[in-house]
Amino acid sequence: xxxxxxxxxxxxxxxxxxxxxxxxxxxxxxxxxxxxxxxxxxxxxxxxxxxxxxxxxxxxxxxxxxxxxxxxxxxxxxxxxxxxxxxxxxxxxxxxxxxxxxxxxxxxxxxxxxxxxxxxxxxxxxxxxxxxxxxxxxxxxxxxxxxxxxxxxxxxxxxxxxxxxxxxxxxxxxxxxxxxxxxxxxxxxxxxxxxxxxxxxxxxxxxxxxxxxxxxxxxxxxxxxxxxxxxxxxxxxxxxx
Amino acid sequence: xxxxxxxxxxxxxxxxxxxxxxxxxxxxxxxxxxxxxxxxxxxxxxxxxxxxxxxxxxxxxxxxxxxxxxxxxxxxxxxxxxxxxxxxxxxxxxxxxxxxxxxxxxxxxxxxxxxxxxxxxxxxxxxxxxxxxxxxxxxxxxxxxxxxxxxxxxxxxxxxxxxxxxxxxxxxxxxxxxxxxxxxxxxxxxxxxxxxxxxxxxxxxxxxxxxxxxxxxxxxxxxxxxxxxxxxxxxxxxxxxxxxxxxxxxxxxxxxxxxxxxxxxxxxxxxxxxxxxxxxxxxxxxxxxxxxxxxxxxxxxxxxxxxxxxxxx
Numbered sequence: 001x002x003x004x005x006x007x008x009x010x011x012x013x014x015x016x017x018x019x020x021x022x023x024x025x026x027x028x029x030x031x032x033x034x035x036x037x038x039x040x041x042x043x044x045x046x047x048x049x050x051x052x053x054x055x056x057x058x059x060x061x062x063x064x065x066x067x068x069x070x071x072x073x074x075x076x077x078x079x080x081x082x083x084x085x086x087x088x089x090x091x092x093x094x095x096x097x098x099x100x101x102x103x104x105x106x107x108x109x110x111x112x113x114x115x116x117x118x119x120x121x122x123x124x125x126x127x128x129x130x131x132x133x134x135x136x137x138x139x140x141x142x143x144x145x146x147x148x149x150x151x152x153x154x155x156x157x158x159x160x161x162x163x164x165x166x167x168x169x170x171x172x173x174x175x176x177x178x179x180x181x182x183x184x185x186x187x188x189x190x191x192x193x194x195x196x197x198x199x200x201x202x203x204x205x206x207x208x209x210x211x212x213x214x215x216x217x218x219x220x221x222x223x224x225x226x227x228x229x230x231x232x233x234x235x236x237x238x239x240x241x
Numbered sequence: 242x243x244x245x246x247x248x249x250x251x252x253x254x255x256x257x258x259x260x261x262x263x264x265x266x267x268x269x270x271x272x273x274x275x276x277x278x279x280x281x282x283x284x285x286x287x288x289x290x291x292x293x294x295x296x297x298x299x300x301x302x303x304x305x306x307x308x309x310x311x312x313x314x315x316x317x318x319x320x321x322x323x324x325x326x327x328x329x330x331x332x333x334x335x336x337x338x339x340x341x342x343x344x345x346x347x348x349x350x351x352x353x354x355x356x357x358x359x360x361x362x363x364x365x366x367x368x369x370x371x372x373x374x375x376x377x378x379x380x381x382x383x384x385x386x387x388x389x390x391x392x393x394x395x396x397x398x399x400x401x402x403x404x405x406x407x408x409x410x411x412x413x414x415x416x417x418x419x420x421x422x423x424x425x426x427x428x429x430x431x432x433x434x435x436x437x438x439x440x441x442x443x444x445x446x447x448x449x450x451x452x453x454x455x456x457x458x459x460x461x462x463x464x465x466x467x468x469x470x471x472x473x474x475x476x477x478x479x480x481x482x483x484x485x486x487x488x489x490x491x492x493x494x495x496x497x498x499x500x501x502x503x504x505x506x507x508x509x510x511x512x513x514x515x516x517x518x519x520x521x522x523x524x525x526x527x528x529x530x531x532x533x534x535x536x537x538x539x540x541x542x543x544x545x546x547x548x549x550x551x552x553x554x
Contacts, residue, residue: 056442081444089442095435097548098428106432109425110444153443 007069009034009193010161015063017047017054025050026217027063032161032210034068035191037184039204039225042214048197049090051214052163055195056080056087067161082110086159090166090197093150096139100130103138103149107156116156123152126182143170148179155186164196168203176200180207205229258519266397268514275472276510277406281465282480282487283494283502284413285458290496291421292430292454295353299340299360300462301484302367305477307333307463308470309375312382323385326467330460337459341452350447351437364481372477384471406468410506413461414499420457421499430454482527486513489530492537495547504545509533 008031017025025047032038040048054061057077065072072080081087086107095103104123108116124131127148133141138149147167154162167183168176184207187194198204205211205225213221213228221234228234258264282304289297307329314325344363348355386405390398421427429450432440440447469483490509494501509530517523537544 058438058441077441078444078446081442087442089438092436093439093442095432095439097435098431102428102431106428106440106443106445109429109432150439153439157443 007066008032009036009068010195011064011066012055013064013066015051015054015061015065017050017059017061019059024217025054025061028214028217028219030212030219030222032193032195034193035187036209037187037194037196037207038210038212039208040195040197040212040214041201041204042220045216046214047217048214049165050217052087052165052195052197053089055163056085058087081157084157084160085163086154086157086161087163088150088154088165088167091169092146094138094141094146094153096137098138099135100138100141100149101134103153104156107153110157119156119158123155126186127152144172144175147171151179151183155192158190159192162192162194164194164198166197166199168198168200176203180204183207202229263395263397264518266394268518269511270397270399270403272511272514273507274400274403274406274510275514276490276507277403277410278465278469278472278506279483279486279490279509280410280503280506281406281413281468282462282483283490283506284410284417284499285462285465286487286491287494287497287499287502288417288458288461289454290491292434292451293350293353293356294434295357295360296488296491296496297360297455297458298357298484299363299367300458301480301487302364302371303333303337303340303459304462304466304483305371305480306336306367307459308382308466308475308480309371311463311467312380312475315383316380322383322467326385326464329467330463333459333463334456337455338452341455342448345451345455346448350433350451368477368481375477377477379474379476382467382470382475385467402471409464409468410503413464414503417461417499426450426453485527486510486530489533489537491544492534493544495544497548498544498546501544501546 010032012028012030014027014029015025016023016027028051040051042048050059053059055065055072057075057080061073063073067083067085070083072083072085095106098106101120104120105116108119124134129145130149130152133145138146141149151164151167167179171179180203183194186192196204196208205228208225211223211225211228212219221228282301285300285304286296289300310332311326311329314320314328315322318325320328340363344359345356348359384402386402388401390400392399421430429440429445432443432445433447433450437447466480466483470479473479486509487506490505491502492505493508494503494505512533513526513529516529517526522529
């Protein structure tokens, strides 16, 4: 492999994170190529969410995070967003007091181009239920609708890297499946690089190109998603299905 | 009948007073005028509440500072009062941004209790500092509006000042509404108060956004103070009293509603004037305001126009 010669789009090296004095991420390395979907798997407490939060400077970190060759470590969240990193946090990624439309406008907060309205209409076509509720307060939507809104809000940034923290959390299996279909379609159409944290290992490995398995704040296993999915030992030991 | 008469006697209510239409009308106009001044300070409280989720007690003190500056600019430097007030609004905004940057920003914006205590501390410090610098003697600040009354009906006068106070407060509420609902910075304000983490994740710079909110609220507070003070006398504790009436107005209106703050202010202003006149309760005027706050919190915590936070999971 020539990974060391031509660096990947997202290159994370020696990433550590701490909550106060307690270090929870112990120097992990991973990389995602441009246009790929990568998935981070692992049990509860494996620090999957912390890893995503570290990429956006939502926790104190050490180590190197290079996006397209540019160092993100040490930058503030607001500046990392301006580099094109969109993050859908776990559970509550919307603005409950703002209308659906205003949520999407907020998602495009750092953009100043003229296509914001057109993008909004495009996501209303992709997620018709949001279009029907465009003037409603986001807090009045169902859990699944809010999750769609959170993702549409993130896409309004026209991100080059989309971070998704458990998009399937609390969704019915059918909605989860269609959501992942949408995500693959967006990845194929716009070439958006995605890094997904997911509990539903089989579904995530089905759409991902590469996978990393975290265990207690360290990368325990990594490889092409199809290989991990096919390895019975890996499945039994780490993925629990 | 005897009981009723004695109750009326205690409150010094005479049928003469109650049947005096002109007196009612006069107090109605005065109530509107006072109410507009409470409303304008209440708008400053609501602005900060909408973006931070807490009541900023330092708001009244920043307004106090602003009013003293308006006094300096107009009475001592000889600027026209309206110009002086605009300059004072700008100056108090700058001070507010400084205060926010130095005393507020070091604290995490989602931990409300330490912040409320810091604003209480700021209230005491700024009020005392104003007293030290300008002394405790009373001064009088002229009104921005001409004296006289275009409409008179016996003792009831609709004065230019009443009209000016009302016009100012409606203009302020209109501009604030446009700012919050039609501009990017308004969207940022509301996003920050709705979900701080997601606000960061869409690239909003939370600190400067809140700093701008402080500046705006200080300007509105100063304007409100400049409406109030001509009716009273300027001294370092003046805004504390106004703050209590304005808090009652904001609580009645629902804390996060601009229209609510205006209607709350007018209701409190009317109630105060009618109570003082017909029940002769001038000593209890402040207590009336506190009673309004208590009743609202007990009966309808979201106020008349406040939004109940709806959130499905």
